[in-house]
Each structure stands twice: as C-alpha cells, then as structure tokens.
Amino acid sequence: MYKTYNPYVVALSATVGGMLFGFDISSISAFVxxxxxxxxxxxxxxxxxxxxxxxxxxxxxxxxxxxxxxxDRLGRKKSVQIGAMIWIIGAAIQCSVxxxxxxxxxxxxxxxxxxxxSSQVPVYIAELSPKKIRGRxxxxxxxxxxxxxxxxxxxxxxxTFMNGSSGFRTAWGIQMVPGFVLFFVLFILPESPRWxxxxxxxxxxxxxxxxxxGRYNKPAGEKPVEGAAAAPTSGDPAEYANDYVQLEMQEIxxxxxxxxxxxxxxxxxxxxxxxxxxxxxxxxxxxxxxMTGMNVMxxxxxxxxxxxxxxxxxxxxxxxxxxxxxxxxxxxALLFIDSWGRRRLLISGAILQAMWLFLVGGLMGKYxxxxxxxxxxxxxxxxxxxxxxxxxxxxxxxxxxxxxxPTWGPGSWVYVxxxxxxxxxxxxxxxxAAANWIFNFALAFFxxxxxxxxxxxxxxxxxxxxxxxxxxxxxxxxxTKGKTLEEIDLIWEQRVPAWKSSKTDxxxxxxxxxxxxxxxxxxxxxxxxxDEQRSDTLSA
Numbered sequence: 001m002y003k004t005y006n007p008y009v010v011a012l013s014a015t016v017g018g019m020l021f022g023f024d025i026s027s028i029s030a031f032v033x034x035x036x037x038x039x040x041x042x043x044x045x046x047x048x049x050x051x052x053x054x055x056x057x058x059x060x061x062x063x064x065x066x067x068x069x070x071x072d073r074l075g076r077k078k079s080v081q082i083g084a085m086i087w088i089i090g091a092a093i094q095c096s097v098x099x100x101x102x103x104x105x106x107x108x109x110x111x112x113x114x115x116x117x118s119s120q121v122p123v124y125i126a127e128l129s130p131k132k133i134r135g136r137x138x139x140x141x142x143x144x145x146x147x148x149x150x151x152x153x154x155x156x157x158x159x160t161f162m163n164g165s166s167g168f169r170t171a172w173g174i175q176m177v178p179g180f181v182l183f184f185v186l187f188i189l190p191e192s193p194r195w196x197x198x199x200x201x202x203x204x205x206x207x208x209x210x211x212x213x214g215r216y217n218k219p220a221g222e223k224p225v226e227g228a229a230a231a232p233t234s235g236d237p238a239e240y241a242n243d244y245v246q247l248e249m250q251e252i253x254x255x256x257x258x259x260x261x262x263x264x265x266x267x268x269x270x271x272x273x274x275x276x277x278x279x280x281x282x283x284x285x286x287x288x289x290x291m292t293g294m295n296v297m298x299x300x301x302x303x304x305x306x307x308x309x310x311x312x313x314x315x316x317x318x319x320x321x322x323x324x325x326x327x328x329x330x331x332x333a334l335l336f337i338d339s340w341g342r343r344r345l346l347i348s349g350a351i352l353q354a355m356w357l358f359l360v361g362g363l364m365g366k367y368x369x370x371x372x373x374x375x376x377x378x379x380x381x382x383x384x385x386x387x388x389x390x391x392x393x394x395x396x397x398x399x400x401x402x403x404x405x406p407t408w409g410p411g412s413w414v415y416v417x418x419x420x421x422x423x424x425x426x427x428x429x430x431x432x433a434a435a436n437w438i439f440n441f442a443l444a445f446f447x448x449x450x451x452x453x454x455x456x457x458x459x460x461x462x463x464x465x466x467x468x469x470x471x472x473x474x475x476x477x478x479x480t481k482g483k484t485l486e487e488i489d490l491i492w493e494q495r496v497p498a499w500k501s502s503k504t505d506x507x508x509x510x511x512x513x514x515x516x517x518x519x520x521x522x523x524x525x526x527x528x529x530x531d532e533q534r535s536d537t538l539s540a
Contacts, residue, residue: 010190016185018141020083029319064433087179090106092106156171255489286412333345333406351467358460478497
C-alpha cells in the first residue's frame with residue numbers, strides 16, 4: 001500500500017484527531033441559547049446544561065486512561081483508528097437523539113474517542129517528528145482543534161435556522177465525517193518508529209526514520225561524523241541511513257535497552273521517586289491549560305456575549321469571531337515555537353491571559369448589574385448595559401483568545417508529548433490527558449452555576465490561576481526545545497533546575513546515559529568518554 005513519509009503530511013493527516021475535539025466543543029456552544037434546542041430538552045437549567053457539556057469530558061477522561069495500554073500493545077496508529085471508530089458511533093447516537101439520556105450517552109462515547117485521540121495523536125507525531133520541527137508539527141494538533149471549533153460552529157450556526165430538532169441533529173450527524181477521514185487516512189501513514197523498535201522491528205524503524213527524519217537532522221554546513229556511512233549521490237533518504245539517522249537509532253536502542261531492564265510499567269511506576277517529578281509536571285501542564293479558562297469561553301461564549309448585550313444571531317456572529325481569531329493566532333506558534341522555546345511561550349501566555357481576565361472581570365463588575373434573567377435564560381444573571389464597557393469586554397475576550405491560541409493552546413500538548421521516556425510515553429500521556437479532561441469535566445459543571453451565582457467574579461478566579469501557572473512554569477518546567485526525545489530524558493536524570501535548562505547542553509551524554517558504569521573511562525571526563533562511545537558506535 002502507498003504510504004507518505006513527509007512529516008508535514010503525516011502530522012496534518014493525524015491531527016484530524018484534534019479536529020474531533022474542536023467539533024464537539026462548538027457543536028454544543030452554538031445551541032445552548034437556541035430555542036429549538038432548549039425546548040426539545042425541556043429547558044435545561046444550569047446544572048443540567050453543565051451535565052450535558054461535561055459528559056463529553058467524562059468520557060474523554062476514561063478514554064485517556066485506557067489509551068496508553070491500547071497504544072503500547074497495538075501501536076499508535078491502530079489506537080487512533082479505534083478512537084475514530086468510537087467517535088463515529090458516538091456521533092451517530094447524538095444524531096438520532098430522542099431524549100436527554102441518549103444525548104449524554106452519545107457524548108460520553110464520543111468523549112472516549114476524544115480521550116484516545118487527544119492523548120495518542122501528539123505522541124504519534126512527536127515520535128515521528130525531526131527534533132528541529134517537532135514543536136511545530138505537534139502544535140498542528142491544537143491548530144486542528146481550532147479549525148474543528150470554527151468549522152463546526154458555522155455549521156451549527158447555519159443549522160439554527162432549521163425548524164425543530166432537525167437543526168442540531170444535522171449538525172451532530174456531520175460530526176461523523178472527520179471520523180471516517182481519520183480512520184482511512186491512517187492507512188497511508190507510517191507507524192511510530194519508536195514503537196516499532198520497542199517490538200524489535202528494527203529494520204522498519206530505521207527505514208521510517210531515514211524517510212521521515214534523515215533530511216532534517218543534518219544542520220546546514222555541518223561535516224559528516226567520522227566513520228559514518230556515506231550518502232549516495234541520489235540523495236534519496238529512502239536508500240540509506242545517514243550518519244545522523246544512525247545516531248538517532250543508537251539513542252533509540254539505548255532507550256529500548258533501558259526500558260527492557262525495567263519491569264513492565266504500571267500506573268504506580270509513574271509516581272515513584274525517579275518519575276514523580278516528571279509525571280507531576282506533565283499533569284500540571286494539562287491541568288493549567290484548563291485553568292486558563294479557555295474551554296470555558298469556548299463552551300459558554302454565547303453566555304458571555306449575552307451578558308454584554310449581544311443575543312440571538314448578533315450574539316452568535318460576534319461569538320464566531322473569536323473562533324476565527326483562535327485559528328489565525330495559532331499560526332505564529334506553529335512557525336516560531338521551535339525558536340521561542342516552550343518556557344517563554346507558556347510564561348508570557350499565562351501573564352497576558354491573567355491581565356485580560358482581570359480587565360474583563362473588572363469592567364463587568366464596575367459597569368454591570370444583577371438581573372433575574374437575560375433573554376429568558378435564568379442561567380445568565382448579569383448584564384452590562386453600558387455600551388462602551390460592553391464593547392471593551394468583547395475586545396478583551398478577543399485578546400484573551402489571541403493570547404491563548406499561540407501559547408497555552410499548542411504549548412501544553414507539545415510539552416507533555418516530549419518529556420516522558422519511551423517506556424512511559426504512551427501511558428504517561430494518557431494519564432496527563434486524563435488530568436486535562438477531568439478538569440474540563442469539573443469546569444463544565446462549575447461555570448454555569450458560577451455565571452449564575454458569582455457572575456463577573458468568575459473571571460477573577462481564572463485570572464489568579466493564570467498568575468499561579470506562570471510562577472509554576474518558571475520554577476519547575478524545564479526547557480525541551482531543540483533536543484531529541486532521548487536527550488530530554490537527561491534533563492530529568494541530571495536534575496537540572498528548570499530555569500537553567502535552556503542553556504544546558506546534554507548532547508554529549510546522549511549515547512551513554514550511565515557513565516558511572518565504566519568508572520575507569522568516566523574518570524577521564526564525561527565528554528571525552530561520550531565522544532569515544534560515539535566514535536565506537538559509528539565505526540561499528
């Protein structure tokens with residue numbers, strides 16, 4: 001069967017899994033204030049609507065926990081394909097919805113699919129990507145999420161003009177399309193070479209690395225390593241494994257050797273003394289992404305605009321602008337995340353988001369007042385009648401989205417996909433994604449009652465969270481930019497302080513992680529010994 005090995009094509013194809021997530025977000029947000037939707041489901045109150053919205057996140061939590069085990073046994077590709085099939089089933093159930101129970105059931109099933117895809121697609125892309133463009137390619141996952149949100153919102157907006165239940169049924173039925181696309185496109189993509197190596201399929205792993213990564217790993221103008229195989233005149237990476245591919249294969253062999261010296265990895269192993277710091281960093285990266293308040297704004301953006309005086313079609317159109325901003329402003333991250341670095345991106349994003357949230361909350365608090373309902377919706381009990389203040393609230397909402405899109409949007413998914421060793425990667429990413437989804441679940445329940453009971457103070461709470469995450473990243477999140485996945489392991493093994501990790505070069509240790517195992521050579525200096533091992537490996 002024909003296969004494509006271009007890393008950009010591979011990443012763009014695989015990130016259709018992110019589009020599923022985006023479809024689900026806006027498939028609800030466009031209808032929460034729609035009369036046909038509210039009438040069909042007997043005018044759900046704030047708790048009921050929170051349960052409808054949170055049901056997807058609950059399913060995603062379960063799917064994330066199971067994804068690591070499935071991925072390690074069946075492979076990255078097959079696990080994502082399983083997620084695609086589950087998504088199609090969930091969308092079909094929602095499309096044929098007859099009552100509230102069936103809607104929640106369908107969303108839970110779709111959530112399981114999103115949990116699998118959201119945790120394993122970034123792993124799959126990270127394990128296939130050349131280190132120089134890994135951040136950009138994994139960031140495409142978040143870009144696909146933003147496209148999914150925008151496309152589905154406009155589809156749903158169009159469907160709101162349909163009579164009765166046919167509007168939301170049509171919108172939810174269309175969700176099956178990206179599921180089918182994802183399932184079939186994976187047949188022409190290669191498997192993760194690191195997963196193949198873990199199953200002793202070394203020839204396949206080396207072939208895929210030479211096709212996908214070989215041409216990207218050699219810096220411009222750099223001389224070949226002495227003793228490395230010479231490249232053929234054709235320059236086709238499929239015909240040979242050059243010296244840089246050989247070096248990467250050696251790193252993978254070392255990672256697999258370490259993996260096999262350890263017992264089978266369990267969930268408890270992630271929280272043992274030698275792993276807990278890395279595990280908690282990954283978990284908090286995903287928790288903090290939720291605590292920015294971004295998904296709250298996506299799910300309930302119509303509520304926010306209603307408080308500012310925008311209702312009906314004007315509210316939906318105004319809301320849709322932030323979805324377009326989300327798509328456009330993710331592009332800078334794709335272009336520059338591998339030069340900016342992960343820490344700088346996350347810290348600056350958190351500080352700016354806090355500023356916009358405080359401004360939104362402050363303006364709503366000063367110029368707004370309590371009302372019994374807005375447009376008949378008793379879940380919304382705050383109004384900002386001052387037109388200038390209302391426009392400023394909308395503007396700062398847009399600026400918040402424009403800040404999140406190139407920072408915490410792709411940043412957390414990229415970061416978590418990089419920091420774990422091969423033996424833990426699939427399971428750990430599942431656990432971290434589960435943390436993201438359980439907080440998504442909790443916040444989906446929290447926000448409707450919060451808008452109803454504490455109104456503008458909701459924004460102040462999330463602003464404080466943003467300041468906390470900026471400090472946390474500075475103190476405990478090491479930099480991963482420009483390092484292979486195997487080199488990143490050494491940051492944790494050497495216990496380098498996070499704020500010093502940007503200037504630390506671990507490349508000389510990449511071929512030999514345990515220098516103390518040969519003290520007679522290590523005594524002459526770590527760097528000399530590592531260089532000797534590099535030369536011996538290439539000569540062999």
